[in-house]
Amino acid sequence: MDGLVQLFHAFFPALDSDVLIMNTLLSALFFIIAILSYYVIMATRLIKWLSNKPKVIKEAINYITSELYNEEISKAARKDYAKKNLTSRFLKDIYVYQCVELHKSLSGELAQDLKQLFADLNLTEYAMDHFHSYDWATKANAITVLAEMEYKVAREEIILFVNHYNITLRYKAQVAAVALAEKEPFDFLQYINKPLNEWQQLQILNAAMNLKTEQLPLFSNWFQHKEPTVIVLCIKLANHFKQYEASEKIIEKCADPHYDISLQAIIAVKQMGIYNAKGLLLDIYSILYTPHQLEVLEFMPSIGDEDSIDFLKNIAHTGDFRHRLLAIQALLSLIGNKEELILELQSDDSELEEQQLMINHVLDNSTI
Amino acid sequence: MNITIYDIRHAYDVFNNVIMYYVIAISIAFVVLSILASYAMNKYKRRNGFVDYRAILSTELAPGISIIAPAYNEGNNIVENVRSLLSLHYPDYEIIIVNDGSKDDTLEKLIEAYDLYKVHFAINYQIETKDVRAVYKSKNKAYSDIVVVDKENGGKADALNVGLNISREPLVACIDVDCILAHDALLKLVKPFMEGDRKIIATGGVIRAANSCEIQAGEIKKVRLPTKYKVRVQVLEYFRAFLMGRMAWAQIDGLLLISGAFGMFDKEVAIRAGGYDPKTVGEDMELVVRMRRLMHDEKTKYRVAFIPDPLCWTEVPETWKMLGKQRNRWARGTIETLWKHRRLCLNPKYGVMGMVSIPFWILFEWLAPLIELTGIILYTIMAVFGWTNWTYYISFFILVYCFSVMFTVFAIWFEEETYQQYRKPKYIVILLFTTILEPFVYHPFVMLSSVKGNIDWLRGKKSWGEMTRVGFNSNKKKEATPSTPTD
Numbered sequence: 076m077d078g079l080v081q082l083f084h085a086f087f088p089a090l091d092s093d094v095l096i097m098n099t100l101l102s103a104l105f106f107i108i109a110i111l112s113y114y115v116i117m118a119t120r121l122i123k124w125l126s127n128k129p130k131v132i133k134e135a136i137n138y139i140t141s142e143l144y145n146e147e148i149s150k151a152a153r154k155d156y157a158k159k160n161l162t163s164r165f166l167k168d169i170y171v172y173q174c175v176e177l178h179k180s181l182s183g184e185l186a187q188d189l190k191q192l193f194a195d196l197n198l199t200e201y202a203m204d205h206f207h208s209y210d211w212a213t214k215a216n217a218i219t220v221l222a223e224m225e226y227k228v229a230r231e232e233i234i235l236f237v238n239h240y241n242i243t244l245r246y247k248a249q250v251a252a253v254a255l256a257e258k259e260p261f262d263f264l265q266y267i268n269k270p271l272n273e274w275q276q277l278q279i280l281n282a283a284m285n286l287k288t289e290q291l292p293l294f295s296n297w298f299q300h301k302e303p304t305v306i307v308l309c310i311k312l313a314n315h316f317k318q319y320e321a322s323e324k325i326i327e328k329c330a331d332p333h334y335d336i337s338l339q340a341i342i343a344v345k346q347m348g349i350y351n352a353k354g355l356l357l358d359i360y361s362i363l364y365t366p367h368q369l370e371v372l373e374f375m376p377s378i379g380d381e382d383s384i385d386f387l388k389n390i391a392h393t394g395d396f397r398h399r400l401l402a403i404q405a406l407l408s409l410i411g412n413k414e415e416l417i418l419e420l421q422s423d424d425s426e427l428e429e430q431q432l433m434i435n436h437v438l439d440n441s442t443i
Numbered sequence: 444m445n446i447t448i449y450d451i452r453h454a455y456d457v458f459n460n461v462i463m464y465y466v467i468a469i470s471i472a473f474v475v476l477s478i479l480a481s482y483a484m485n486k487y488k489r490r491n492g493f494v495d496y497r498a499i500l501s502t503e504l505a506p507g508i509s510i511i512a513p514a515y516n517e518g519n520n521i522v523e524n525v526r527s528l529l530s531l532h533y534p535d536y537e538i539i540i541v542n543d544g545s546k547d548d549t550l551e552k553l554i555e556a557y558d559l560y561k562v563h564f565a566i567n568y569q570i571e572t573k574d575v576r577a578v579y580k581s582k583n584k585a586y587s588d589i590v591v592v593d594k595e596n597g598g599k600a601d602a603l604n605v606g607l608n609i610s611r612e613p614l615v616a617c618i619d620v621d622c623i624l625a626h627d628a629l630l631k632l633v634k635p636f637m638e639g640d641r642k643i644i645a646t647g648g649v650i651r652a653a654n655s656c657e658i659q660a661g662e663i664k665k666v667r668l669p670t671k672y673k674v675r676v677q678v679l680e681y682f683r684a685f686l687m688g689r690m691a692w693a694q695i696d697g698l699l700l701i702s703g704a705f706g707m708f709d710k711e712v713a714i715r716a717g718g719y720d721p722k723t724v725g726e727d728m729e730l731v732v733r734m735r736r737l738m739h740d741e742k743t744k745y746r747v748a749f750i751p752d753p754l755c756w757t758e759v760p761e762t763w764k765m766l767g768k769q770r771n772r773w774a775r776g777t778i779e780t781l782w783k784h785r786r787l788c789l790n791p792k793y794g795v796m797g798m799v800s801i802p803f804w805i806l807f808e809w810l811a812p813l814i815e816l817t818g819i820i821l822y823t824i825m826a827v828f829g830w831t832n833w834t835y836y837i838s839f840f841i842l843v844y845c846f847s848v849m850f851t852v853f854a855i856w857f858e859e860e861t862y863q864q865y866r867k868p869k870y871i872v873i874l875l876f877t878t879i880l881e882p883f884v885y886h887p888f889v890m891l892s893s894v895k896g897n898i899d900w901l902r903g904k905k906s907w908g909e910m911t912r913v914g915f916n917s918n919k920k921k922e923a924t925p926s927t928p929t930d
Contacts, residue, residue: 098841106848109848273638311504315502432563439563
């Protein structure tokens with residue numbers, strides 16, 4: 076520091092206060108950092124420009140599509156092409172990305188051909204190398220690539236990461252485990268010991284949608300899992316794939332003390348139209364959380380009957396706004412003589428105007 | 444008591460020191476913020492490589508969203524704006540347009556374009572609002588997700604509260620109706636709500652200036668750097684505020700502001716917090732602070748998230764007059780919120796918000812223009828008396844100037860490393876020159892507007908002030924929007 080100050084004095088003998096020296100040195104530092112940062116921005120742009128990425132992407136797309144429609148496939152020629160053209164990580168990444176994106180929009184024979192091309196260009200090995208990286212993000216991206224390109228051999232290794240501490244890597248591994256399975260796509264669920272958030276659940280469901288029906292297990296098999304979010308996922312999956320074999324177990328879950336499990340079970344019962352859940356739902360209605368109660372009330376037009384009318388009328392008079400509206404909606408769908416019901420519901424003068432508005436609201440189909 | 448020249452000189456020296464320490468503190472704070480933002484940005488990019496948002500479109504598991512768009516005298520563009528909202532990519536959303544007592548033909552144009560008719564609608568008045576005159580829905584099934592509410596004029600906050608009362612979905616996206624949203628804006632903004640280890644109560648994304656951009660059918664076709672100097676500086680300000688400031692605050696869970704132009708909220712929490720406050724002009728910040736306060740009071744673990752994706756494009760002021768009014772209003776909004784929630788300041792019960800965010804906002808957002816102006820006035824007085832040490836003064840000015848240039852270049856770098864919206868090389872050169880010039884004309888003007896905002900706040904001024912917009916792809920001036928301006 077002393078040397079710097081002496082140097083400073085040599086150049087600026089007029090400035091002798093410490094504050095002045097500090098101001099000037101800091102100004103110079105900030106100025107140099109700003110210039111260097113700007114230089115980095117420009118240099119990065121120059122490198123990008125020199126790499127001519129759009130041209131490379133265009134070449135990649137042209138090559139991939141021409142190979143897909145090429146009737147005379149030569150593995151040797153492809154290997155040769157890869158050796159000559161895919162010489163850097165930058166180039167390989169572009170080809171990987173283009174193959175993955177194209178594969179998403181293909182199916183059948185073309186998708187198989189693309190998979191073969193991907194392997195012939197040694198990109199599977201490249202993705203596997205990345206999968207073996209120590210960096211979790213590189214590993215996670217490689218898993219996505221391997222899953223999309225259906226490299227089923229990798230499943231055994233990938234499945235080891237379904238409980239990884241890194242959430243991104245974890246969910247990519249879970250999705251890949253479903254996508255790459257030959258026989259039991261959900262066998263990894265038994266090992267899950269960390270919560271599955273909604274995003275993970277959505278991704279797993281999305282992967283499951285690409286499976287053949289015969290690959291789908293009975294999801295109620297995991298309804299006793301120690302991780303509640305696995306049960307929630309399995310109820311959602313059973314609901315999505317309309318597994319009526321699981322109906323009884325789903326009904327049981329409607330009374331589960333876990334908030335999300337019981338809510339998903341009630342939603343599943345409603346969406347699957349499991350009518351024999353009615354007795355249980357009415358029995359436990361009073362001890363349910365509000366969102367659960369609202370789901371039950373939404374289900375009432377389908378499962379309600381003469382016996383439910385008093386229950387609904389009670390709610391229509393005493394519940395809060397949303398409960399009343401749904402109860403009125405259910406009543407109007409259950410009772411043939413609507414005028415009579417309207418008169419009956421309007422008997423309480425204190426709430427006459429609001430009741431009338433709710434009835435009109437419900438009667439107006441566009442707002443139900 | 445005799446005040447001698449010596450006392451005045453001593454006071455001047457003390458003030459000099461205060462200013463110096465203040466500048467050091469603010470500089471360190473901004474450096475820390477930029478480091479945090481850099482870390483947060485890197486983490487976001489790594490976590491979201493190869494994310495396939497299309498998965499949301501193909502399943503029924505995505506939470507429903509109600510888009511609430513207040514409209515006041517938007518007759519010129521309302522039909523196109525709603526059409527743009529209809530083209531968003533999301534499986535389950537409704538659009539609630541709240542006509543806030545427009546004096547023009549906003550409602551009539553909507554009725555005609557979307558085949559609307561009046562429906563009976565029982566409204567759950569969980570938040571008190573001005574009277575709703577009517578609710579409209581479309582006869583055309585293609586527009587079945589549009590709800591138009593006609594209400595008495597009550598301001599933007601009141602209109603948003605009506606939307607909250609009417610919405611049927613668990614998440615609400617509150618937007619300015621004339622903003623242009625990216626097609627995947629909802630997909631990206633909903634993701635944090637689905638992946639949070641804690642309850643997510645609000646999410647925001649990056650807002651960009653749409654001035655000079657090429658826009659077709661409610662979509663940004665070509666991004667151009669604005670031609671006007673003052674608009675370009677606002678581009679830089681948005682880089683700093685969104686890519687650096689908000690990313691950093693979100694990283695330490697201290698974010699207090701989700702832009703009113705586009706933000707997504709947990710409806711249940713927003714309603715329990717009491718909805719938007721119609722008495723403030725900074726209703727967006729005030730709601731976030733109140734929601735956070737509620738979560739702390741209830742001892743619920745929560746987070747306010749922010750994503751760096753450019754999701755929303757808005758028209759920023761093009762004239763000094765409009766810019767001045769906007770900054771005046773922003774200053775008043777900030778002060779109103781900070782004053783209303785002053786008890787949170789340095790209160791450990793409110794965690795990062797109480798111990799870091801609120802003190803930061805008071806010190807470096809509210810007080811910064813006041814301290815700066817006081818310094819300029821005092822230095823001028825001292826110069827008149829011949830007491831100014833010009834060498835020191837100039838070296839100090841150069842120091843602050845170099846720091847501000849460095850910080851803004853960092854912000855440009857962030858933009859380059861993330862989304863690089865301004866692709867032409869000449870744009871980067873122009874942005875650098877804009878950075879160099881910013882402290883000389885633009886900054887003093889904004890500082891004075893903020894000071895005026897402080898004065899207006901003391902006087903009890905509550906209005907938004909008239910906002911005139913040029914309008915996208917149009918040279919025609921649009922009618923003012925006194926109650927529900929959209930920036």
